Amino acid sequence: MSTSYRNAFPFLRHHPEVVYLDSAATALKLENVLEAEQSYSLHYSTNASRGLYPLAEKTSAVVEETRRVAAQFLNARPSEIIFTRGTTDGMNMLAQSLEATLETGGEICVGNDAHHSLILPMRRLAEKNNMKMVALPVNKEGFIDTTEALSQISEHTAVLVLTLVSNVFGVLHDFETLIQKVRVINPNIFVVLDVAQAAPHIPLNVEKLGTDALVFSGHKLYGPTGVGICYLKEEWSKRLEPGVFGGGMVVDTSSVPMQWQQGPEKFEAGTLPLAQIFGLKSALEFLQDTGFEAIRKHEQELLQYALQKLSSVFKDDIYILGTKNLEQKIGLLSFTLKGVHPHDIASFLGEKNICVRAGVHCASFLHRALTIPATTRVSFGLYTTKQDIDTFVSALTEVYSQFKKA
Amino acid sequence: MNTYQEHILEHYHNPQNWGLLDSATHNSTVHNPTCGDTLEFSLFFEDGIVKKVGWTGEGCAISLASASLLSGEIVEKKEADLLALTSEDVLRLVNLTLSPGRLKCGILSLEALHQALSTTKK
Numbered sequence: 001m002s003t004s005y006r007n008a009f010p011f012l013r014h015h016p017e018v019v020y021l022d023s024a025a026t027a028l029k030l031e032n033v034l035e036a037e038q039s040y041s042l043h044y045s046t047n048a049s050r051g052l053y054p055l056a057e058k059t060s061a062v063v064e065e066t067r068r069v070a071a072q073f074l075n076a077r078p079s080e081i082i083f084t085r086g087t088t089d090g091m092n093m094l095a096q097s098l099e100a101t102l103e104t105g106g107e108i109c110v111g112n113d114a115h116h117s118l119i120l121p122m123r124r125l126a127e128k129n130n131m132k133m134v135a136l137p138v139n140k141e142g143f144i145d146t147t148e149a150l151s152q153i154s155e156h157t158a159v160l161v162l163t164l165v166s167n168v169f170g171v172l173h174d175f176e177t178l179i180q181k182v183r184v185i186n187p188n189i190f191v192v193l194d195v196a197q198a199a200p201h202i203p204l205n206v207e208k209l210g211t212d213a214l215v216f217s218g219h220k221l222y223g224p225t226g227v228g229i230c231y232l233k234e235e236w237s238k239r240l241e242p243g244v245f246g247g248g249m250v251v252d253t254s255s256v257p258m259q260w261q262q263g264p265e266k267f268e269a270g271t272l273p274l275a276q277i278f279g280l281k282s283a284l285e286f287l288q289d290t291g292f293e294a295i296r297k298h299e300q301e302l303l304q305y306a307l308q309k310l311s312s313v314f315k316d317d318i319y320i321l322g323t324k325n326l327e328q329k330i331g332l333l334s335f336t337l338k339g340v341h342p343h344d345i346a347s348f349l350g351e352k353n354i355c356v357r358a359g360v361h362c363a364s365f366l367h368r369a370l371t372i373p374a375t376t377r378v379s380f381g382l383y384t385t386k387q388d389i390d391t392f393v394s395a396l397t398e399v400y401s402q403f404k405k406a
Numbered sequence: 407m408n409t410y411q412e413h414i415l416e417h418y419h420n421p422q423n424w425g426l427l428d429s430a431t432h433n434s435t436v437h438n439p440t441c442g443d444t445l446e447f448s449l450f451f452e453d454g455i456v457k458k459v460g461w462t463g464e465g466c467a468i469s470l471a472s473a474s475l476l477s478g479e480i481v482e483k484k485e486a487d488l489l490a491l492t493s494e495d496v497l498r499l500v501n502l503t504l505s506p507g508r509l510k511c512g513i514l515s516l517e518a519l520h521q522a523l524s525t526t527k528k
Contacts, residue, residue, distance in 0.1 A: 341466035343441050343511060359441050373442020373464070402415065403467070 005382040008286075009222075010034065012383060019354040019388045023220075024167050024197060024332050024361075024379030030222045030286055033279040037224055040275040047271055049248060059274065066281040067264070070229050073284050074214070075205040080237065082230040082264040083272050087196040088117035090215035090230035093267060094192060095121035096243020098159065104130045106158035109149070112369050113138045113166040116362040118194050122161055131158065138366065142169030142322030146178050153185045160189055164209075165197040168363045168375065169322035170332030172202065179210040190236065196220055200381075201299065201330040203292045212236050218276060222381070223283030227276035230267070237263065246270040295382065299331035302380050302389060306333060309393045314400065321375065331380030334361070337396070340403045342376040348399040354392055413501065417471035422478045427460040434522035438510055443469040447518040449480075456480050456488070461518070466511050468504065473515035475499045480519065489523055491516060 006012050009028045011020075020028060046056040048063045064078070071078040084090040108122050112135045126133045134157075136149045144162065153160065160182060164173055179191055193214040195204055200221040206214065212233045219225040232240070242249055242260055246269035252259040260266045287295070303326055310318055310333075317338040323329060337345065346358035357377040360367040367374065378392060426433075430448035437444045443465030450458040459477045463470055476496055480488055493513045497504065504512045 341441075341443075343443075343466040343468070343508065347468075347505075347508060360439075364439060367442075373444075374440075403418075 005290075006385075008032070009383050017353050019352075019391050021378040021380065021384065021388065021392055022355045022357050023200075023381035023384070024170075024377065025357055026219045026225065027200065027222045027381050028383060029219075029224065029279075030283060032282045032286065033223050036282040037275040037279040040278040044274075044278075048274060049265070062281070063272065063274065063277055066277050066284075069281050069284050073204065073288065074229075074231055075207055076231050077234065079263045080206075080231055080234055082232055082267045083277060084215070084228040084230050085226055085273060086217040086219070086228040087115075087194065087215045090228050091117050091192075091194070092121045093230065093244055094213060094215070094232075094240075095125045097240040097267065098190065098243075099125050099128050100241035100243050101239065102129055102131075102158055105156075107132045107134050107154070107156045108159040108161070109134045109136055109152055109157055110161040111136045111138065111144050111149075111163050113142070113144070113169060113363065113366050114161060114163050115167055115194065115196070116364070117196075118161050118163065118192075119365055122159065125159075132156075135365070135369075136162075138166075138169075138369070140322075142166060142171035144173065144175075144178075149178060150181055150185070153182050153189070155186050157182075157186050157189050159192065161192045161194070163194045163197075164214075165195070165201070165330055165332075166322075166363070166366070167197050167332070167361050168334050168366055168377070170197070170330050170334070170379070171322045172198070172328050172330060176208060176210060183210070197330065197332070200287070201292070201295060206231055206233075218280040218283060221283050221287060224273075224276040224279040227273045227280050229280075232264070232267070237266070240267075242266050242269070244269045290382070298382065299380050299384075300326045302384055302386065303329060303331055303333070305386050306378070306389045306393075309389060310335070310396075313393060313397055317400070321370075321372075331384070332377065333379075334375040334377040336372060336375055337400060340399055342374045344403065345376045345396065345399055348402075349392070349395050352391075352395050354395050356392070411502070414467055414471045417474035418467040421461075421470060421474035423459050423461060423474070425460050426462055427458055430458075430460070432522040432525050434518050434525060436514055436518045436521055438465070438469070438514055441466065441511070443511060443514055445469065445473050445514055445518040447473075447477075447515075447522045449519075449522050451485070454484055456483055456485075461515075465514075468500070468502075468508055468511040469514045472496060472500050472512050473518065476515040476519060485523060488519060491519070 010031050011028045044059045046059045048060045067078045067081045070081045134152050191212045193211045195214050195216045199216040214231045218227040249269040320335045342358035427448040431451045432449040435446045445463035447461045496516045
C-alpha cells in the first residue's frame with residue numbers, strides 16, 4: 001500500500017534519497033493538495049464572504065464546502081467547524097475566548113503529556129483569570145491515570161484539556177468513559193481535546209468522544225501548513241465571547257455592546273487562509289477515501305516490524321517509551337539509546353538523509369516528569385515503507401557502534 | 407560534511423580535564439532545557455590567572471567535546487582574555503560548521519565558562 005501511495009507525494013519524486021520519518025512534526029504533502037492550493041491562486045484568488053461578484057461567491061462556496069467536509073470528518077455540524085491557522089492557533093483562540101468569558105477563579109486540568117501548544121495558552125489563561133493549573137499524571141505506559149484524573153476534577157474545575165494521542169508516546173487514549181464521569185462530577189466543565197496526532201490515524205466522532213471542543217492541524221494529515229480546524233460545540237459557540245477581533249466577525253459596530261456574528265464566523269476574524277483551506281479539503285477527502293482501516297493496518301504492520309527490529313538489534317540498550325500494544329499506538333516511536341544522545345542520533349542520521357526528530361518535542365513538562373532529558377522520535381506516514389525502517393535501523397546501528405567506547 | 411569527525415568522538419570518549427576541582431575559586435552550572443545538555447565548570451584562579459580547570463557534564467557529543475576542547479585552552483590565561491572569548495572562537499576550536507539547531511550545543515561550554523567567571527569566591 002505504501003508503494004502505491006508514495007506516488008501521491010511529489011516530494012518523494014523530487015527527493016527519492018530522503019527517508020522521511022518525521023511525519024508527526026509535519027507530513028509530506030499530497031499532490032492533489034498542492035493542486036488545490038494552486039487552483040485557488042490561478043482560478044479563484046478572491047476573498048471569501050466579502051465580495052458580491054460571482055468569483056467571490058465561488059470562493060465562498062468552496063470554503064463552506066470544506067467546512068461541510070470537515071464536519072463530516074468529525075461527525076459534527078458545519079456550524080461547529082471553525083477554521084484556524086493550526087492547532088496552536090486554535091488553542092490560543094480558545095484560551096482568549098475563555099479568558100473573555102469565564103469568571104475568575106476555578107481550576108484548569110491539563111494532562112502532563114500535553115504539547116506546549118496546550119499547556120502554555122492554558123497557563124496564560126490561569127494567570128490572567130486567577131485560576132489554578134492542575135497537572136494530570138501520565139503513567140509509564142503513556143496513559144493518563146483515570147482514577148487520579150477523576151480525583152482532581154471537582155466543581156471548581158472550569159476547563160479540562162486532554163491529548164487523544166501524545167506526540168511523544170504515540171498511545172491512543174479512550175477518553176469516552178472518563179469524559180462521561182467528569183460531566184457527572186461537574187456538568188459545567190469545558191472539555192478540549194488535542195487531536196493533532198490522532199486525526200491522520202483514526203476516525204474521529206465528536207459525539208462519541210463527548211468533547212466540547214477539539215483542535216487539529218492540516219499539515220499533519222498531508223495537507224498544507226497554515227490551516228487547521230477547531231470544532232466547538234454549538235452551545236459553547238453561543239456562550240463564548242470572541243478573543244480575536246477584526247473583519248468578518250462583527251455584525252453591528254454601532255450597537256452597545258457590539259453585535260458579533262453567530263456561528264463559527266464569530267471566531268474567524270480576518271481573511272482566512274484560503275489557498276490552504278482549498279488544500280485542506282483535498283487532504284480530508286483523501287483520508288476518507290483511503291479509509292482509516294487501511295491506514296491503521298499499514299501503520300500497525302510498520303510498528304510491529306520496527307519494534308521487532310529495534311529490540312532484536314539493540315536489546316536492553318534501547319528504551320522505547322509507552323505501551324508496545326499495537327492496538328493502542330499510532331505509527332510513532334520515541335526512544336532513548338544507551339550511549340548516544342538524541343541530538344547526535346538525529347544529526348548523524350540527518351547527514352544520511354534520514355529525517356528523525358530529537359529533543360523534547362515541545363513536550364518539556366512530560367520529559368521533566370519522566371526525568372528523561374531528551375528522546376529521539378520516528379513517526380510514520382502513508383508513504384513509509386519497511387525499507388525506510390531498514391535504512392533507519394542500519395544507520396542507528398552505525399551511530400551506536402561509533403559512540404560505543406572501545 | 408561529517409559532523410562526527412574523529413576529534414569530536416575522541417574528546418567525547420576521552421575528555422580533557424574531566425572532573426570538578428576539590429577547591430575551586432569559581433563554579434558554574436549551565437543547562438540547555440531543549441535537549442537536557444548540562445555542563446558544570448570549576449576554575450582555580452591565582453593572581454588573576456587560571457591555574458586549574460575541571461568540568462563534568464551530561465549531553466550530546468558536540469557539547470561535551472566543545473567543553474573538553476575549551477578546557478584545554480584556558481589554563482594560564484587571564485580572566486580578561488577569557489571574558490573576551492566569543493562564540494566564533496569556540497566554534498573554531500570545535501572546527502565544525504554547525505547547523506543553527508546545534509549551535510547552542512557547540513557554545514554551551516562558553517556559557518559555562520563565562521558564568522563561572524561571573525561568580526565570586528565564597
